[in-house]
Amino acid sequence: MNLKHRLLKKPWPYWVGGVVLGLLNIFLLFTTGSAWKITTSFLYLGAGLLNKLGININDWYYFKTYGTKLNVGETYFSNSLMIMAIAMILGSLASALFVSEFGIKKIKNKKQLTFALLGGIMMGYGTRLSFGCNVGAYFSAIPSFSLHGWIFGIFMFVGAWIGSKILFKYIL
């Protein structure tokens, strides 16, 4: 097994992932002034769709209090967070294609579908209360020296523990 094969085709160890993600996050902060974050792009997607349906969500308390945080010239569908989300999907797709691992993996059953939807809703709702997901309120928040990053990390662990019990009981 030569070096090229080991570098390119074999999975990288976890710690390499940790080092590279840490460095990329620093680079992102230095060059753009903002740290890595994701979930607000999901809100923008939902907000944009509701706007298209004729629901004026700009009146909502959330957007009135905190503003949309969109820069001049940005829309709910076209903004820096959306670029990040799409780039991550395409990066992963490119990487999977490179090692010929891409394949459509179907949903196994109804139970899985229900838990996927429910889990997604819980996560999405949680991110509004805690100002971010485990990227924005944890992986980027702890290095920003904001106390909420540590509190989020500790209580996410509590949640993961409860989730694991649910997983054992109802899903596995």
Next chain:
Amino acid sequence: MKSSRIEELKRQRQIEIRPKKSQLPFFFFLISICIVFYLYLFGSNKIYSIIWAIGILIGITMQRSGFCFVASFRDPVMVGSTSLFRAVIIGLMISTVGFGIFQYITISNIPNYLIDDIPGQIFPVGINTMIGAILFGIGMVIAGGCASGTLIRIGEGHVMQIVVLVGFVIGTVLGAGHFGFWDKLIISSSKTIYIPQYMGFLPTIIIQILVLGILYILAGWYDRKNSIMNL
């Protein structure tokens, strides 16, 4: 075992692990599109082009290393393994130093800086953080992916993660819709706590690195005692 039998087994095995169909042509096609779009962004908005490039690199890194924030929290409970958790800690230690330097440079240029001037993710902390984090923690384990992991698995072709994403969009919209309620109830009384304001800049960085280091060592010790991979 007779050599003919061995040969037969070898042949059988080769049939079983027939090499997968190469997807390299699709890779080159996709990468060319990504580069063209990068050049387009570079011409119109430099910041966007950087975000685009870093996003793609994050996607590649997470896919290649199997990096998953959910597993980093779930594996210690379910299988006793902390190797992913330790990888996250390494990432946090590195970015602590980098973020610290960037914040220090930024703040030193602003006399009487405000919290809003400090770059990074700095937000109020309180009961709302705890409730949000617990909801998030339960959700990510039962859905089998967090925000970043969901995007990565969509890229790999998992249909289920598209459902998670739909849920995510619904959840963030609902959360934003109910925000007034939560704000009046809890969030308005939550304070934004930027640790260096209380402990000083350098001590905060040093203490944070130490705490992360201790967590790393404890996680390694926990892994050696509990991981089913070690049995």
